[in-house]
Amino acid sequence: MPKVLPTEDVRTLSEFRANTAAFVNQVKETRRPLILTQHGRSAAVLLDVKAYEDLIEHAELLHDVEVAEAQIAEGKFIEHDDFKKYIFERLGL
Structure with missing residues (x-):
């Protein structure tokens, strides 16, 4: 802006x-x-409408990062290799 x-x-x-x-x-x-x-x-x-939309999008992204950081701090996450294995199994690969 x-x-x-x-x-x-x-x-x-x-x-x-x-x-x-x-x-x-x-x-x-x-x-x-x-x-x-x-x-x-x-x-x-x-x-300006575009500036407002950009501001809202930025705020939503920051909120998502805060939620993710809190979940990680609480141990609510899946390790990358475990998630990759899960996805491949779901896709039948």
Whole structure:
């Protein structure tokens, strides 16, 4: 995800309401997130759809790695050679 440029990518909620289409186009073209503020504090982030999908995919992958690491720590795993043997038996090879 490209780096946020504070002079271009941080806007008030009032500005966003008044220029929604322009800001959506900005996010689509630059692929940078738009940070929306309310009462001087960050309130929301507008992301390009692809950037959002990439972020979700990355989070899901990290979660899968955490689950796998926990399973390994608990001894819930199969050694490579045992798994290979199991698969070959299932395939009748």
